[in-house]
Amino acid sequence: MNIFTVLSQGKGRLNEENLSAMLGFLLSPSQTHGLGGIFLKQFLNVVAQECGDINRFDDILDTGKPLKADVILESAYSLNDHKKRVVDIEIRIYGDLPILDDPEIPELHRIVIENKIKVTSSDSQQLKEEFLAISQDIEGDETVKVTMVFLTPPGNFKNQTDEYQNLDDTILKTHKKAWLRWAEDKGSNHISSMLKKLLKRESEAEISPFHEYLRHTLKALIIHIEENINVSLIKKRNPGKPGDITETVFVKLSDFTYRIERYESTTVRIFNLDNQEYEVTKPILRKINNEKKLGIDLELSTGRKKNTRNLGRYVIKALLDQDKNLKEI
Numbered sequence: 001m002n003i004f005t006v007l008s009q010g011k012g013r014l015n016e017e018n019l020s021a022m023l024g025f026l027l028s029p030s031q032t033h034g035l036g037g038i039f040l041k042q043f044l045n046v047v048a049q050e051c052g053d054i055n056r057f058d059d060i061l062d063t064g065k066p067l068k069a070d071v072i073l074e075s076a077y078s079l080n081d082h083k084k085r086v087v088d089i090e091i092r093i094y095g096d097l098p099i100l101d102d103p104e105i106p107e108l109h110r111i112v113i114e115n116k117i118k119v120t121s122s123d124s125q126q127l128k129e130e131f132l133a134i135s136q137d138i139e140g141d142e143t144v145k146v147t148m149v150f151l152t153p154p155g156n157f158k159n160q161t162d163e164y165q166n167l168d169d170t171i172l173k174t175h176k177k178a179w180l181r182w183a184e185d186k187g188s189n190h191i192s193s194m195l196k197k198l199l200k201r202e203s204e205a206e207i208s209p210f211h212e213y214l215r216h217t218l219k220a221l222i223i224h225i226e227e228n229i230n231v232s233l234i235k236k237r238n239p240g241k242p243g244d245i246t247e248t249v250f251v252k253l254s255d256f257t258y259r260i261e262r263y264e265s266t267t268v269r270i271f272n273l274d275n276q277e278y279e280v281t282k283p284i285l286r287k288i289n290n291e292k293k294l295g296i297d298l299e300l301s302t303g304r305k306k307n308t309r310n311l312g313r314y315v316i317k318a319l320l321d322q323d324k325n326l327k328e329i
Contacts, residue, residue: 016117035198085129115151153183192226260312
């Protein structure tokens with residue numbers, strides 16, 4: 001049994017807040033998982049590679065001493081004293097002083113993770129405004145190096161690319177940013193691969209043994225990530241679905257953004273990317289036909305109404321004839 005899959009059934013969706021809480025739990029050296037700072041150090045090494053500053057965290061990783069860190073969820077900031085921004089996960093790492101709550105303890109690094117599990121949840125200004133709000137918060141504290149981590153599903157979607165690129169080097173100055181994915185088709189600098197590496201290190205006795213429950217939880221989390229946070233990894237076969245997806249088209253209507261999925265069985269399904277649930281297919285196909293002015297006849301030449309699979313095939317073709325880029329958001 002995979003507890004993450006169970007919790008994702010029906011209306012009980014695992015959302016960004018839930019997965020941020022799980023990731024924050026694993027990253028915190030003081031939590032009850034028994035990992036100490038092992039996963040946090042592994043994560044920081046990957047962030048250093050992806051932000052283009054391989055030595056960025058040497059001042060805390062090469063000391064041979066335990067990391068002094070606070071991992072905070074949903075930390076609120078104010079931009080220009082009026083606009084509120086809330087960051088998903090914030091990691092504050094402190095200097096090597098004996099007491100963490102000493103008022104003079106220096107904060108060395110602030111790593112901020114903006115977590116996305118929905119492709120459509122991007123706000124083009126969010127990452128930039130979060131950084132600007134954090135910059136205002138740390139004014140007068142020159143010891144703090146800020147690293148913004150943009151954590152998203154796999155793929156390169158325009159809305160996410162825009163959000164990431166809007167925080168550019170002229171705004172960052174000496175600070176850094178990194179784009180990580182929950183999972184990827186290749187490479188090792190993503191969350192799923194980091195968790196697999198953690199399990200591998202434990203199995204090869206490079207680190208102390210895990211509690212059996214943690215081992216099973218990590219495996220379940222990896223499976224959940226690779227089967228559910230995978231907008232672009234659509235060739236995987238998922239239980240309960242009618243075969244492999246052979247064609248996918250994204251379409252934005254007046255209410256929501258949808259993903260039309262056509263399977264090898266020719267079944268057509270429509271996924272609401274905003275509500276994260278499957279819709280009744282035929283009414284949405286009719287709505288797409290109407291709003292996008294596709295001009296598709298809803299009846300066959302015999303006078304019979306087109307079935308869902310037939311109508312879906314025509315809608316997909318007409319949408320792609322309008323715009324080939326609809327295969328991406």
